[in-house]
Structures are given as C-alpha cells and as structure tokens.
Amino acid sequence: MINLTLVVGLPxxxxxxxxxxxxxxxxxxxxxxxxxxxxxxRIPSHVAVILDGNRRWAREAGLPxxxxxxxxxxxxxxxxxxxxxxxxxxxxxxxxxxxxxxRRRPEEVRAVLNILRKYLRRELEEGELxxxxxxxxxxxxxxxxxxxxxxxxxxLEERTKGFSERYLNIAxxxxxxxxxxxx
Numbered sequence: 270m271i272n273l274t275l276v277v278g279l280p281x282x283x284x285x286x287x288x289x290x291x292x293x294x295x296x297x298x299x300x301x302x303x304x305x306x307x308x309x310x311r312i313p314s315h316v317a318v319i320l321d322g323n324r325r326w327a328r329e330a331g332l333p334x335x336x337x338x339x340x341x342x343x344x345x346x347x348x349x350x351x352x353x354x355x356x357x358x359x360x361x362x363x364x365x366x367x368x369x370x371x372r373r374r375p376e377e378v379r380a381v382l383n384i385l386r387k388y389l390r391r392e393l394e395e396g397e398l399x400x401x402x403x404x405x406x407x408x409x410x411x412x413x414x415x416x417x418x419x420x421x422x423x424x425l426e427e428r429t430k431g432f433s434e435r436y437l438n439i440a441x442x443x444x445x446x447x448x449x450x451x452x
Contacts, residue, residue, distance in 0.1 A: 308355060316352055317361040320345065324377070335380040342384045349437070353401055359436040361408075367444035370413060382418055385441065389421035398425070404432040409443035 320341060327337025345362065352360050365381055373381075392398055398405060405426050411419040422439065 304355065312356045314357065315359040315361070316357050317363065318345075318348070319363040320365075334377055338377075338380050338384050342388060346388075353403065353435055358434070359438070361438040361440060363443070364439060364441040365443075366440075367410065367413065367442055370442060382415060386415075386418050386421070389418065389425060392425060393421060393428070396428075398429060398437060401435060402432045403429060403435040403437050405429045406436065406438045408438055408440040411442060413442040 323337035323341035324334045325337075326340070327334050330337075349360060364385065365378070370378060405422075405428075407422045407426055411422060414422075422441070
C-alpha cells in the first residue's frame with residue numbers, strides 16, 4: 270500500500286529534506302521503490318484528485334498562500350506525468366469549485382486562476398498533453414471563469430478531442446448544486 274501523504278503531502282521542512290535527500294540520491298531511490306511498489310500492484314484506470322491543502326501547507330511553512338498554490342501546481346504536473354507513465358488512463362482534477370469561487374478571498378481565487386492560466390498557456394504552446402495523446406475534458410460552468418481562462422480550456426479541449434488513449438478531466442467552476450441549477 271502506498272502512503273499518499275508521502276507522495277503528495279509535504280511536511281513542514283519539505284524543501285530542506287528534499288534538498289538533502291536529492292543531494293544524497295535518496296529521493297530518486299525512494300521514487301524507484303515507490304514506482305516498483307505501484308507497478309507490482311493493480312493499476313487503477315481512473316484516479317481523481319481534489320486539489321486541497323495548498324493554503325494550509327503554505328501557512329505551516331510560513332509562506333504566503335500563493336506559493337502554496339504554486340507548489341501544488343508543480344506537484345500536480347509531476348503527478349500527471351507519473352500517472353500516465355505507469356498506465357493510469359484517466360485522471361480527474363478537482364481544481365476550483367463554485368463554492369470556493371464565492372467563499373475564498375478574491376486574491377486567493379486570482380492566484381489559483383493565474384496559475385491555471387499559466388499552465389494552460391504553457392500547455393497550448395508546448396503541448397505536453399498533445400505529445401502524450403491525452404484528451405482533455407473540462408467539467409464546470411465556464412462562464413463563471415475569466416474569458417481568457419475559459420477560452421484556453423475550450424481550445425485545449427478542441428486540440429485534444431481526437432485522442433482516446435488517455436484522459437484528463439479538469440473540474441473548475443464546478444459544483445453539484447450549481448450544475449443542477451444551470452441544467
């Protein structure tokens with residue numbers, strides 16, 4: 270069994286531990302052991318991840334929330350590569366709910382949307398998902414998002430619509446109640 274806290278969670282002194290572990294080569298060894306453990310078990314076909322805890326991690330590390338969101342985004346990209354490399358066909362990312370769009374402070378919502386905007390821009394330019402033949406599907410109420418973010422999501426969907434090997438569902442501006450009202 271994999272301890273997901275070690276895979277996606279970060280302790281308070283993660284940066285220092287990671288630097289030390291990297292310098293000693295321990296982190297790469299840990300990754301190899303983890304990969305062997307996962308490959309030796311049944312690989313799920315679909316993994317869903319709720320992106321949560323970035324603000325809390327930043328607070329515990331004495332950092333501003335924006336840096337927590339940045340670190341979380343970096344980890345998501347790492348996790349996506351890992352998922353597709355080991356054979357997981359579908360990943361669903363719950364990025365930002367309609368409730369969080371309303372409830373969070375505007376600067377925090379802006380920070381999350383800026384990170385999403387940056388990721389989408391880079392993806393549309395460099396095409397990692399296209400290279401991996403990942404079909405992107407957006408879940409949510411896109412008109413609640415800034416027009417450029419909604420447009421980039423639609424463009425990424427359009428660019429990848431012909432793929433059927435791997436899937437990435439991006440749930441943003443989603444919510445059960447809100448989607449029922451919209452229907």
